[in-house]
Amino acid sequence: MVLLPIMFIGLFFLFPVGTVVGRGLGGEGLDAVGELMRSSRQRSVLWFTFWQAVVSTVLTLAVALPAAATVGGLSDRARRVVRSLVTVPFVLPTVVVAGAFDELFFATGLDSGAFRLRHTVWAILIAHIFFNYAVVVRVVGTAWAGLDGRQAEAARVLGASRWWAWREVTLPLLRPAISSASAIVFLFSFTSFGAVLILGGPRRATLETEIYRYAVSRTDLTGAAALAVVQLAAVLALVAVSTWLERRRPAPIRMARSTPTLRSRSGRWINAVVASALLGVPLAVLVERSFSTGTGYGLGHYEALGTRVRQLPAPATTALWNSVHYAVLATALAVLIGVVASVVVVHGRSGWRRLFDLGLTLPLGTSAVTIGFGMLVALDEPPVDFRTRWWIIPVAHALVGVPFVVRTMVPLLRSIDPSIREAAAVLGASRRRIRREIDLVIGARGALVGGGFAFAVSLGEFGATSFLPRRPDDVTAPVALFRLLSTPGDLLRGQAMALAVVLMVLVSVSVFVIESSHGTTEGSL
Amino acid sequence: MKTLSLSLLAVVVLTAACGGEDRAGEFGSDPGGTTVTLMTHDSFAISDSVWEAFTAETGVTVELLQVGDAGAMVSEAILTKDAPIADVIFGVDNTFLQRGLDAALFQPYESPNLDRVFDELKLDDDNRVTPISFGDVCVNYWIDALPGAAVPTTLEDLTNERYAGQLVVQSPETSSPGLAFLLATIVGTDDWEQFWANLVANDVSIAAGWEDAYYGEFIAGGGERSIVVSYASSPPAEVIFADPPIDVAPTGVLLDSCFRQIEFAGVLAGAANPSGAAALIDFMLTDTFQEDVPLNMFVFPASQSAALPPEFVEHTTVPIAPHIMDPAEIEANRDAWVDRWVEIVLG
Numbered sequence: 001m002v003l004l005p006i007m008f009i010g011l012f013f014l015f016p017v018g019t020v021v022g023r024g025l026g027g028e029g030l031d032a033v034g035e036l037m038r039s040s041r042q043r044s045v046l047w048f049t050f051w052q053a054v055v056s057t058v059l060t061l062a063v064a065l066p067a068a069a070t071v072g073g074l075s076d077r078a079r080r081v082v083r084s085l086v087t088v089p090f091v092l093p094t095v096v097v098a099g100a101f102d103e104l105f106f107a108t109g110l111d112s113g114a115f116r117l118r119h120t121v122w123a124i125l126i127a128h129i130f131f132n133y134a135v136v137v138r139v140v141g142t143a144w145a146g147l148d149g150r151q152a153e154a155a156r157v158l159g160a161s162r163w164w165a166w167r168e169v170t171l172p173l174l175r176p177a178i179s180s181a182s183a184i185v186f187l188f189s190f191t192s193f194g195a196v197l198i199l200g201g202p203r204r205a206t207l208e209t210e211i212y213r214y215a216v217s218r219t220d221l222t223g224a225a226a227l228a229v230v231q232l233a234a235v236l237a238l239v240a241v242s243t244w245l246e247r248r249r250p251a252p253i254r255m256a257r258s259t260p261t262l263r264s265r266s267g268r269w270i271n272a273v274v275a276s277a278l279l280g281v282p283l284a285v286l287v288e289r290s291f292s293t294g295t296g297y298g299l300g301h302y303e304a305l306g307t308r309v310r311q312l313p314a315p316a317t318t319a320l321w322n323s324v325h326y327a328v329l330a331t332a333l334a335v336l337i338g339v340v341a342s343v344v345v346v347h348g349r350s351g352w353r354r355l356f357d358l359g360l361t362l363p364l365g366t367s368a369v370t371i372g373f374g375m376l377v378a379l380d381e382p383p384v385d386f387r388t389r390w391w392i393i394p395v396a397h398a399l400v401g402v403p404f405v406v407r408t409m410v411p412l413l414r415s416i417d418p419s420i421r422e423a424a425a426v427l428g429a430s431r432r433r434i435r436r437e438i439d440l441v442i443g444a445r446g447a448l449v450g451g452g453f454a455f456a457v458s459l460g461e462f463g464a465t466s467f468l469p470r471r472p473d474d475v476t477a478p479v480a481l482f483r484l485l486s487t488p489g490d491l492l493r494g495q496a497m498a499l500a501v502v503l504m505v506l507v508s509v510s511v512f513v514i515e516s517s518h519g520t521t522e523g524s525l
Numbered sequence: 526m527k528t529l530s531l532s533l534l535a536v537v538v539l540t541a542a543c544g545g546e547d548r549a550g551e552f553g554s555d556p557g558g559t560t561v562t563l564m565t566h567d568s569f570a571i572s573d574s575v576w577e578a579f580t581a582e583t584g585v586t587v588e589l590l591q592v593g594d595a596g597a598m599v600s601e602a603i604l605t606k607d608a609p610i611a612d613v614i615f616g617v618d619n620t621f622l623q624r625g626l627d628a629a630l631f632q633p634y635e636s637p638n639l640d641r642v643f644d645e646l647k648l649d650d651d652n653r654v655t656p657i658s659f660g661d662v663c664v665n666y667w668i669d670a671l672p673g674a675a676v677p678t679t680l681e682d683l684t685n686e687r688y689a690g691q692l693v694v695q696s697p698e699t700s701s702p703g704l705a706f707l708l709a710t711i712v713g714t715d716d717w718e719q720f721w722a723n724l725v726a727n728d729v730s731i732a733a734g735w736e737d738a739y740y741g742e743f744i745a746g747g748g749e750r751s752i753v754v755s756y757a758s759s760p761p762a763e764v765i766f767a768d769p770p771i772d773v774a775p776t777g778v779l780l781d782s783c784f785r786q787i788e789f790a791g792v793l794a795g796a797a798n799p800s801g802a803a804a805l806i807d808f809m810l811t812d813t814f815q816e817d818v819p820l821n822m823f824v825f826p827a828s829q830s831a832a833l834p835p836e837f838v839e840h841t842t843v844p845i846a847p848h849i850m851d852p853a854e855i856e857a858n859r860d861a862w863v864d865r866w867v868e869i870v871l872g
Contacts, residue, residue, distance in 0.1 A: 102741050201733075221604065294767070376605060470590065482567075488766065488776075489767060489768075491768045
């Protein structure tokens, strides 16, 4: 069982990435990396990539943590609704979101003048908060919902102020979840592509956009490989640091029904306003456009999704079906591998733990170009001649899904009070039984929330997918959406907006269903 | 644990099976020669009936593999050169051609149908690649929104302050039409560096790609700018996909600004089915294929014998004297030009 994640990551990530980087560097080896980093442009790219990701992470935490607290205190059902709604940004291609933001900037006068947002680093940061809000709300909100509020209550009874109780009791308990979420947000921002290119404007470049530029625009595969090495090294270092931080203070907690929350009503209102301004307004722009036809508001663009326009290799509805099919597969794979890996990370031998944690998180911080090209180059002969198989696409999606499962599940597993497991052992339960009835029951909530992420990520994936060979019938919804936007004409644009809205609805409903499949054990033991 | 993993495995196997039964085949390994695999970019589109005609004629089925944009496709073809994923590649344009030639991607094939092709499109004397279609990257303008209703007629007009803040172009660093327009200015102006400096002074806007230029900043997508770098075939697309229907294209083309992009097909070196590949290239030059090209990909057929659809005849003009440049010259200078452009425009 332990071999499963190793084989998966080895065959579909390490082997391909190693092969493509090796081939790209060729005879030059690591000299190419040294030469690259001597250029001042690349040094400033590395620095910008790093600091914008740090700032994006801090800002996302600042905006989303209060929301996570509010979500933690909601009823099970309401919590699941909110958790599924916030996943919507995951499936929206940046070019669509950028259009909505542009429209907002224009409408609010922020497209020019002293408070110009367009083509500034602020636009990138706002987009990163938009895309990553869900990560914090979901990961931290899930952990929050499992906290035992009595500890904080006890502190309050003993005279601690609300703030003091939060800082000294609740925050330490949440630390594993917060650092887990931060790691994901950081890596997402670190490898963000569309937001940087489109919203940041032509003067900003990150490692990710540079890898694309070298590999695709310049056909400089050596330069691209050297950049990929820098990206991998940076990500490895950062993940190692975050793992170390995360492990430094494991906080045992009990699961209980009473949850510490931001009780104040005004807090909830503020969160609702922030969330709807940040997430709701750009999405409302899309919805409005999708219904707006040449003859007034109507369903015309939605009806058109069933007929194939010439620009698409298959009808948009086929693309939607493919995306759902791939997402189901990718989610099942990601959960299967993520659950095994999480148990190893928490309870395995210490060498394995570190290795699993690092290895499984790496794909999140690796360029789509590296993964896509790598699979194409490495998986080319029997017994692993997989590069033109249709299922390589959901496998690539699962690579990005696994870290979500691990990072949502591990904090939950770590938080299980050892005394519960000890008690079970004393009462005669076998190791296997303890794992099944304690670890997996408590961890299942994390696995499902992680699975919801994996689903959303797969449904919206446009990076590696776009580089992997696809037959016309295998087109995914994001690829179709992008195709619709590449030819002039209001009909095509309207259909693209309708497709985006269907994707939004599809992801919220699916995530809700996935997470509801385990509703009964939530927040209780 | 076991139950959970078993049930998940079951989901994987079942969904894989239910979606996979009709597509379990492998590509590119067909000793019998009954399929030929075509590697192409994401903008490729052709009617199903055209492929059916090919199969009826030759008994060969076409497997289509789409692998990203034209730049990604060339890189992928180079990376997989020793074990190609396809027999034929289509969509390498003249701005990327030399890279493919330098990497020895193609094996020569002289199609008997080559005599139908316009001579000026044939760029390789050794016939390693065959011209299939061409299009022109041109400046477009929204007719009703031009300041003072004055239509620009030359590239130099764009630096006129009448059009200040009106033009949006794509960065040649990240966009194929962006690069084509840069090449047009290098061929079409006396001093392209000064020209771009003047455009900057005239508040040109730079977008990362075609989508955010056309739909983000150009009036077509709700933006404010009335002049954009797009294609000579964009006006007919505006008519064909208009909502509500219109008779006259809302956009016009600045003919002096056009750069010709020629798209080639080639038989990949190491193709598993070279005879099928040759048959496919022959077929791509027949009228059946060529006449289906314009309305699917919004480019023009390379064959003189192919008739244009009425929408194209009515709403677009094929630029008579577009700017052109030798692929070897593009390859030799491209990175340096782009770097210089970055200094001038973004610096």
